[in-house]
Amino acid sequence: MSVPVRVESAVPAEPRPPRELTIDDIEALALGAWILGTGGGGDPYHKLLNMRELYRKGHTVTLIDPHSLADDARVAVLSNMGAPLVGQERLADANFAVKPVRTMERYLGHPFDAVMSLEIGGGNGVHPMMVGALTGYPVVDADTMGRAYPEAQMTSVAVAGLQCFPFTLADIRDNEVIIPRAESWKWMERISRKACTEVGSVAATCKAPRTGREIKDHGILYTTTKAIDLGRSVFDARARHADPVQAILDACAGQLLFTGKVVDVARRATEGFLRGKAEIEGIADDTGGRFTVHFQNEFSVGYRDGEPVVMTPDLICVVDSVSGDGIGTDVIRYGQRVSVLALPGPEVFMSEKGLEAVGPRAFGFDLDFRSVFAETVSGEAAP
Amino acid sequence: MKRIGIDVGGTNTDAVLVDGSTVVGAVKTATTDDVTGGVRTALRDLADQVGAAIAATAAVMIGTTHFVNAVVQRRSLNRAAALRICLPACASLPPMVDWPHDLAGLVDGGSYMVEGGHEYDGRPLMPLDEMAVAEAGRRMRADGVRSAAVTSVFSPLTSAFEDRAADILQSEHPDLRVTRSSTLGRIGLLERENVTILNACLQDLAEETVRAFETAIAESGIAAPLFITQNDGTVATAAVAREQPVYGFASGPTNSMRGAAFLSGIEDAMVLDVGGTTSDIGCLRAGFPREANNVVQVGGVRTLFRMPDVLSIGIGGGTVVTEAPLTIGPVSVGYRLTRDAMVFGGETLTLTDIAVAAGISEIGDRGRVAALSPGLVREVLAAVHRRLSEAVDRMKTDAAEVPLLAVGGGAMLAPDRIDGVSEVVRVEHFAVANAVGAATAQVSGEVDHVFRDMDRDALLRMAEQMARDRALSAGADPATLKVVDMEDLPLAYLPGNAVRARVRVVGDIAAR
Structure with a gap:
């Protein structure tokens, strides 16, 4: 197996100073997070509306460098859990997002020092901002996926073998759930999913708390800034009438894999996932070619003319060729002009344990992982 | 059964009398501020044209852009x-x-x-x-x-x-x-x-407008009941329409698509309506416009309800063309076409001028565009064809070839051949397609519901029965009911095999 090396944002010698985010940063974050969601993670729109309301009322959010965390700092890892359809009726509510954090604090007997996102991709990229705005806790510039994935064991902290409990979940009514222990990340996923379903298939959660040391060693760092910068690049490109797709590639050191038109979409819901594939017929430079992109909530593997050319954990982003907007796996449809991009995935998922959790086999494809970005270093071929 | 269809647009009020499958008469008049005046004039002109035939009219069906314009222009809204x-x-x-x-x-x-x-x-x-x-x-x-x-x-x-x-x-x-x-x-x-x-916030306006329509019809000596056309190509009784004005928001493009289907006899097709400022592209399935399943902005407000899926691009008869550098739109001379376009003595080069120079349209003074370079005319037409073709293709939902119905005042700009289109059909009476669409509207019943723990056949049967019941209570003739749309979407994440099913049933208005 090749060991991909890539340009990551260099770790600064000195931690960057805390930075107060503007509402424009949050607008950019919502767009960037939607693109990094690789087709899943849920539309951030309602959470963005919450943030606009909070900023209008004078709340703000401070973003801090993970390297500024003390080793024993207490960090809450947050996400919203549930079915996207339910989220369309039971709108995201900032106050509700705070509840499981308070439950966890009561359970642990001490307050948190900071909060952060479980996954930067989709709505959960904006989720901890609501909590930060209301509690005053700083938000750590990091997450545990670098994108969006469908299950709890598909995180950098699970791959690192960190403890999966305790866990808290809150309902909008006066119901709270604490899971003090679970056998494994998979068991935690199963038990918490049941509780979530019972309260209406939508719940705010606080995952196993992490120390500052754990985040510095095992978090995926600077992904909040990455999403904000990505969103800004797209906004800027649109304002300058430049190509937003090129702006995404430049912002994330990505590669354009294919440009075409969606000619067929097959979608089915099985085992609680939205699975399927989209067929894309080439246009412009890719005329005559055909690209097939498979998904399980998020895009997982892409084939060009029958050959696998891109696979998770590389990020597979399908975006509107004109606007650069992300396209969700639940709304991709015939006739859309799309660009398929590969963006570098987090280093931690390239390890053997990482690939076991989120490599192509974890999504049912009997393929050896080969990164789009691998040959840029050694030219060494994957077995 | 004779029916009168009226389209009350921002500029013109058109009326037609349709008997079975024949357009018996068609007139065009100017819309008036009080709405009533334009409708009364249109009905009088129509009576003059068709004579005694108008007396036996069974229903008057009106489509209007009045309500959506009120939202867009922020006028006549109540708190x-x-x-x-x-x-x-x-x-x-x-x-x-x-x-x-x-x-x-x-x-x-x-x-x-x-x-x-x-x-x-x-x-x-x-x-x-x-x-x-x-x-x-x-x-x-x-x-x-x-x-x-x-x-x-x-x-x-x-x-x-x-x-x-x-x-x-x-x-x-x-x-x-x-x-x-x-x-x-x-x-x-x-x-x-x-x-x-x-x-x-449209309740006051809806009440006034529907009353104005009823007054105009009564004053014209027609005893038939009034129906108002809806976004989906069906009609509601005046009483229901007064309560639900939003259901008429998109009746303009819908009536034009339905009219094109009626006039051409083709029920499954793409429709290209080339107007003065924009081209609207939609898709007809079983004679009805395909619905948008996504958010549609109305006057800056995000909405999600029964609306036709329409793509508008800035290509129309009045679209302005500049030579150096070559640009086509999106600016249009709009209603000033007959004053500003070169063939009408104006100084602005428009797509109408290009069409006349290319010999695909015969209006105005062709001599005024004789000096245009044939190279420019060819280049502009090719670009227009390319953009229209791409827009049509974008609106198709599958790869199979379908016919394209070209309507509207700028229909000559439509290309004769488009990839993925079996034939381009240019429809007669295109100028009053809207009013024809109104006259031929039907009644519908719709269901959008999440079913749990049922097998697919059973849940679709149940959904269809619910839709049929709703169509009957809306006034449909039970003998004419047919299912025009049925889809089911399994819901990821939800337990109990949850399936969201949508079924729509339509039928002719029951004779009373």
């Missing part, structure tokens, strides 16, 4: 209160949270949020707080607000709380007109609530 049944959910995003400020300021009659709502599986989220609803009703009365929009969480699945809240509000405030979201929108609380509030 409306918004009551949302949701607490303790949804509290941080109050009603009208994402509206443009100017529009919200104009119509805001107060917002109320009370406990209640349902879960996705029909269980109550919380019991309805009836005391809070009654208090809201008293405050609306004290504020002098006479229209209210009521929206409850997951009300498309069960409308029980909205129905009960409407009763309570009206018992506290008997003059209050109440729009319930379950009668209008789909799953998607914010967008459904937006549609409901828009409907509530």
Whole structure:
């Protein structure tokens, strides 16, 4: 197996100073997070509306460098859990997002020092901002996926073998759930999913708390800034009438894999996932070619003319060729002009344990992982 | 059965008399400020044209852009209160949270949020707080607000709380007109609530307009009942349309597509309507426009309800062309075409001039465009064809070849050949396709519901029966009912094999 090396944002010698985010940063974050969601993670729109309301009322959010965390700092890892359809009726509510954090604090007997996102991709990229705005806790510039994935064991902290409990979940009514222990990340996923379903298939959660040391060693760092910068690049490109797709590639050191038109979409819901594939017929430079992109909530593997050319954990982003907007796996449809991009995935998922959790086999494809970005270093071929 | 179809547009009021499958008469007049005047003139002109035949008319069907224009232009809107049944959910995003400020300021009659709502599986989220609803009703009365929009969480699945809240509000405030979201929108609380509030703030205008139509018809000596055409190509009785003006928002493009289908006899096709400023592209399935399943902005407000899926691009007969550098639109001379275009003696080069120079149109003075370089004319037409072809292709839902119906004043700009299109059909009477579409509208019943723990056949049968019942209560003739749309979408994440099914049934208006 090749060991991909890539340009990551260099770790600064000195931690960057805390930075107060503007509402424009949050607008950019919502767009960037939607693109990094690789087709899943849920539309951030309602959470963005919450943030606009909070900023209008004078709340703000401070973003801090993970390297500024003390080793024993207490960090809450947050996400919203549930079915996207339910989220369309039971709108995201900032106050509700705070509840499981308070439950966890009561359970642990001490307050948190900071909060952060479980996954930067989709709505959960904006989720901890609501909590930060209301509690005053700083938000750590990091997450545990670098994108969006469908299950709890598909995180950098699970791959690192960190403890999966305790866990808290809150309902909008006066119901709270604490899971003090679970056998494994998979068991935690199963038990918490049941509780979530019972309260209406939508719940705010606080995952196993992490120390500052754990985040510095095992978090995926600077992904909040990455999403904000990505969103800004797209906004800027649109304002300058430049190509937003090129702006995404430049912002994330990505590669354009294919440009075409969606000619067929097959979608089915099985085992609680939205699975399927989209067929894309080439246009412009890719005329005559055909690209097939498979998904399980998020895009997982892409084939060009029958050959696998891109696979998770590389990020597979399908975006509107004109606007650069992300396209969700639940709304991709015939006739859309799309660009398929590969963006570098987090280093931690390239390890053997990482690939076991989120490599192509974890999504049912009997393929050896080969990164789009691998040959840029050694030219060494994957077995 | 003879029917009169009238299209009341921003500029023109067109009327046709249709007998069975024949267009017996067609007239075009100017729309007037009071609406009544234009309709009366159109009916008089039509009577002059067809003579005694008009007396035996069974129904008058009117389509109008009046209501959507009121929202877009922010005029003739009344204040409306918004009551949302949701607490303790949804509290941080109050009603009208994402509206443009100017529009919200104009119509805001107060917002109320009370406990209640349902879960996705029909269980109550919380019991309805009836005391809070009654208090809201008293405050609306004290504020002098006479229209209210009521929206409850997951009300498309069960409308029980909205129905009960409407009763309570009206018992506290008997003059209050109440729009319930379950009668209008789909799953998607914010967008459904937006549609409901828009409907509530159009109540005064809808009442006036429908009354004006009825007056005009009565004064013309026609005894037939009035129907108003809807977004989906069907009609509602005047009484229902008065309560649900939003359902007529997109009746313009819908009537033009339906009219094209009727005039050509082709029911499955793409439709390209080339107007003065834009080209609208839609897709007909079984004679009805395909619906948009996504958010549609109306006057800056996000909505999600029964609307045709229409793509508009800036290509029309009045589109302005510049030579160096070569640009085509999006600016258009619009209604000033007959003054500003070169063939009409003006100085502005438009696509109409290009069409005349290319010999595909014969209006105005061809001599005035004789000096245009043939190279330029070819290049512009090729670019227009390319953009129209791409837009048509974008709106297709599958790769199979279908015919394209070209209508509208700029229909000559449509290319003769398009990839993925079997033939381009140029429709006669295209100038009154809207009014023909109105005259040939039908009645429908629709269901959009989440079913659990049922096999696919059984749930589709149940959904169809519900849709049939609704069509019958809307006035359809049972012998003519047919299913025009049926789709089911398995819902990821939800337990109990949840499936969202949508079924739509249409039929002819029952003779009375």
